Amino acid sequence: MAPCPAMPTDLAENQFAIRRAILHLCGQLGWATLNELVLPDGRRADIMALRPDNGLVCIEIKSGPRDFLADGKWETYQEWSDQLFFAVDHGFPLALLPETAGIMVADTGLLPTGLEVIAESAILRDAPQNTLAPARRRKLTHLFAMQAAERLARLNDPAITAALRAARRVE
Incomplete structure (x- = not known):
């Protein structure tokens, strides 16, 4: 019998494991994702x-109950998405999460070598639908595309990106 992988114990490591598993789930659903999208109000969607x-889906990662209880900014994310989900691991007490958001559970663990195992993550509860106004949807879709394109450009040629940033500061 194969040993069961252990859950990450460090909160940052757990958040990273949850993110990887949920990005994998989103890919299976045919959703294009962007980490840390900076929203028009200055907040960052995980x-x-x-x-x-x-449709635009905001997914807020919570590494544990303390992370959830210490953070109330997630409520503003509903204004910037059609659906809001919390992404948690199997050990998270689901009763803490509000009914106004969906729940994604990341089935992840770490092997002793530090390699991550991505098993079956799932949507446990669908999020209520919040239809964005057309102007807000256009703005967010444009923002999504711009930030994705900028990140891709940085990967393709970091030197050009640095020069463009310096030029923008001068203007």
């Missing part, structure tokens, strides 16, 4: 997903 139907 994961923003663009569904094939042009």
Whole structure:
């Protein structure tokens, strides 16, 4: 019998494991994702997903109950998405999470070598639908595309990106 992988004990490591598993789940659903999308109000969505139907899904990762209880900014994310989900691990007490959001559970663990195991993550509870106004949807879709393109450009040529940033500061 194969040993069961252990859950990450460090909160940052756990958050990273949850993120990886949920990004994998989003890919299986056909959703395009962007980590740390900077929203118009200056807050950062942990994961923003663009569904094939042009719907925008905000996914807030919670590494544990203390992380959830210490953070109230997630309530503003509903204004910037069609659906809001919390992404947690199997050990998270689900009763803490509000009914106004969906729940994604990341089935992750770490092998003794530090390699991550991604098993079956799932949507346990679908999020209520919040239809964005057309102007807000256009703005967010444009923001999503711009931030994704900038990140891709940085990967393709970091030197050009640094020069562009310096030029923007001068203007």
